[in-house]
Amino acid sequence: MDSQTLSPKSAPAIPSAPQSLYSAESVRQLDQLVISQQQIPGLALMKRAGRAAYDCLRQRWPDVNALQVFCGGGNNGGDGYVIAGLAAQRQLPAWVFVGVPVEKLKGEALEAYRFAEREGATLVSSLQELPPIEKNTVLVDALLGTGFSGALRAPMDSAIGYINQSAAPVLAVDLPSGLHADSGTADDGAVQADITVTFIGRKTGLYLGRGPALTGEVIFDDLGAAPRIYEQVPALLARHSGDSIERLPVRSADSYKNQFGHVMVVGGDHGYGGAALMASESAARAGAGLVSLASRPEHVAAALTRCPEVMARPVVSGQELEPLLAAPDVIAVGPGLGQSPWSEQLLARAGRAEAKLVLDADALNILAGGRVLAGVKRDDWVLTPHVGEAARLLGVSNAEVTADRVAAARAIQQKFSGVVVLKGTGTLIAHSGGVELINSGNPGMASGGMGDLLTGVIAALIGQGMALPAAARLAVWLHGEAGNRAAQNGQRGLLATDLLPHIRALVD
Structure with a gap:
C-alpha cells in the first residue's frame, strides 16, 4: 500500500481572530475605562506608555548614544517626556524640544515634564539649541499624536521638518505627527517614522491611506488593559491578515x-x-x-x-x-x-x-x-x-x-x-x-x-x-x-x- 494513503487528510487551518481597529475617540474611551475600572492612575498609564516606547527603542537600536525627543502639549508629549526621563536615568543623553511652553502644560503632561527635568534631561525651547545629530542618535516624535487635524502649524511644522530632514532613525509615539488617526490622510510634511509604538487600541489611520507609508513598523502595546475593557467599546474596523x-x-x-x-x-x-x-x-x-x-x-x-x-x-x-x-x-x-x-x-x-x-x-x-x-x-x-x-x-x-x-x-x-x-x-x-x-x-x-x-x-x-x-x-x-x-x-x-x-x- 502506498504510504500516502496512511497520512491524515490535510485541512485548512482554523482562522485566528482579526485585529480590532479603533477611532481616536474610541481609544480615548478605552483609556478612560482602564483608568476608572482598573484603577490605574493616568500618570501611571503614561509612564507605562513611555517605558514601552523606550524599551522598544533600546531593543531596535541597541547602540544608541543620544536621544532627541520632540514633545507637544498633550498626552503624546507627556509620553515623550517620560521617554526622555527614563533615558536620563540610565545616563543616556536626552535632549528635549519643548514644543508647547511649560506654563501651558497640564495634568499628567506637566507631571511628565517635571519627571524629565528632575532626571536630568536637557530641555530646550528652540531647534537651534539642539546639538548636531551624530551617529547613533535616535529622534523621538511625541509632538501631536491623535490630536492632529487640519494642517500643521508653527512650531510643530518646523520641528517635523527638522526630524524629516535628518538622516537619523525616528520612533513615533502612538502615531506619526501629521497623520490623521482615523482616516489615514496626512499633511504633506508629516513625520516619516521607522517605528511607531501605539498604545491601548490600534488606530485606524495607521493602516489606511498614507498611514503605512509613514509609520514604518507598527508595534502595539495594550499597557495592561484587561480584555473586559475592549468588550465595552466597539471597534471601527476588523483588520485581517493571512x-x-x-x-x-x-x-x-x-x-x-x-x-x-x-x-x-x-x-x-x-x-x-x-x-x-x-x-x-x-x-x-x-x-x-x-x-x-x-x-x-x-x-x-x-x-x-x-x-x-x-x-x-x-x-x-x-x-x-x-x-x-x-x-x-x-x-x-x-x-x-x-x-x-x-x-x-x-x-x-x-x-x-x-x-x-x-x-x-x-x-x-x-x-x-x-x-x-x-x-x-x-x-x-x-x-x-x-x-x-x-x-x-x-x-x-x-x-x-x-x-x-x-x-x-x-x-x-x-x-x-x-x-x-x-x-x-x-x-x-x-x-x-x-x-x-x-x-x-x-x-x-x-x-x-x-x-x-x-x-x-x-x-x-x-x-x-x-x-x-x-x-x-x-x-x-x-x-x-x-x-x-x-x-x-x-x-x-x-x-x-x-x-x-x-x-x-x-x-x-
Whole structure:
C-alpha cells in the first residue's frame, strides 16, 4: 500500500481572530475605562506608555548614544517626556524640544515634564539649541499624536521638518505627527517614522491611506488593559491578515469541474481586450471549474491563443449575450468594458441574470451614470471600486472619499447592498456585517491590469462556493500576497500577469 494513503487528510487551518481597529475617540474611551475600572492612575498609564516606547527603542537600536525627543502639549508629549526621563536615568543623553511652553502644560503632561527635568534631561525651547545629530542618535516624535487635524502649524511644522530632514532613525509615539488617526490622510510634511509604538487600541489611520507609508513598523502595546475593557467599546474596523482569513476547503479525490463554478467574464471593448483576458485567466488560475469570456469578436483569437482553457465567445450586442447567461454561476462584468452603447447593453443583460455578479471598472462607471441598473440593489453582487469610481458612485469628489474611506465604503454598500471592495492602500471590504480592512500588496502593483486580476479571483472564489464577504476577503489578501511574491526581485516593472503563477500557488 502506498504510504500516502496512511497520512491524515490535510485541512485548512482554523482562522485566528482579526485585529480590532479603533477611532481616536474610541481609544480615548478605552483609556478612560482602564483608568476608572482598573484603577490605574493616568500618570501611571503614561509612564507605562513611555517605558514601552523606550524599551522598544533600546531593543531596535541597541547602540544608541543620544536621544532627541520632540514633545507637544498633550498626552503624546507627556509620553515623550517620560521617554526622555527614563533615558536620563540610565545616563543616556536626552535632549528635549519643548514644543508647547511649560506654563501651558497640564495634568499628567506637566507631571511628565517635571519627571524629565528632575532626571536630568536637557530641555530646550528652540531647534537651534539642539546639538548636531551624530551617529547613533535616535529622534523621538511625541509632538501631536491623535490630536492632529487640519494642517500643521508653527512650531510643530518646523520641528517635523527638522526630524524629516535628518538622516537619523525616528520612533513615533502612538502615531506619526501629521497623520490623521482615523482616516489615514496626512499633511504633506508629516513625520516619516521607522517605528511607531501605539498604545491601548490600534488606530485606524495607521493602516489606511498614507498611514503605512509613514509609520514604518507598527508595534502595539495594550499597557495592561484587561480584555473586559475592549468588550465595552466597539471597534471601527476588523483588520485581517493571512492567518485570520477563511480558506477554500481541500478538494475531494473524486472532484469534478462542475463542482467549482462556471465564471463568465464580460468585457473587452475595442482596444481593451487585454483586461478581459487577464480577468478570465486569473479566474482560471484561482480555481474556477470553467471560465468563459464574452467579448468583441476581434479578441477571441487572442484569448484562445493566450489561454485555450477559456471558452471565448464573440458578442456584438446584448441580444447575442443573453443566451450565454444561463450557463455561468458568476458573471464578472467590467474589465475593459468601456462605456459605449455595446458596453451598456452587455451590462444591462448581465445585470438581469440570475448568476451572482462582480462589477469592476467601467461597469461601475456605467452604474454610477444611472442609465443602466438604476436603483438596483442586490445582495448577491460584489462592487470593486477604486477611489475615483467610488466618488462617482456616491456623486462626491475624490477628496471626499479619501478623507473618510471607511464612511465611503459603508455608504456605497448601503446604497447598492451586496459587498463593496474599496481598493487602495488598506483595501476596505464593506458588507451588511460591517467594514473590514486588509493590508496586502506593495507599490509595484500600481500598474495596469492588477484590478482585472482581482476581479477574476473574486469571481472564481464565489464560484467555488465561498460566501461573498469571505470570497472578497480571501481574494484581496491572495492578490496582494501574490504581488509580494512576484516583486521579490524588484517592484518596478511588475506586470499584472507576473502574479498569475503565484495566485495559483496561494489559492490551494
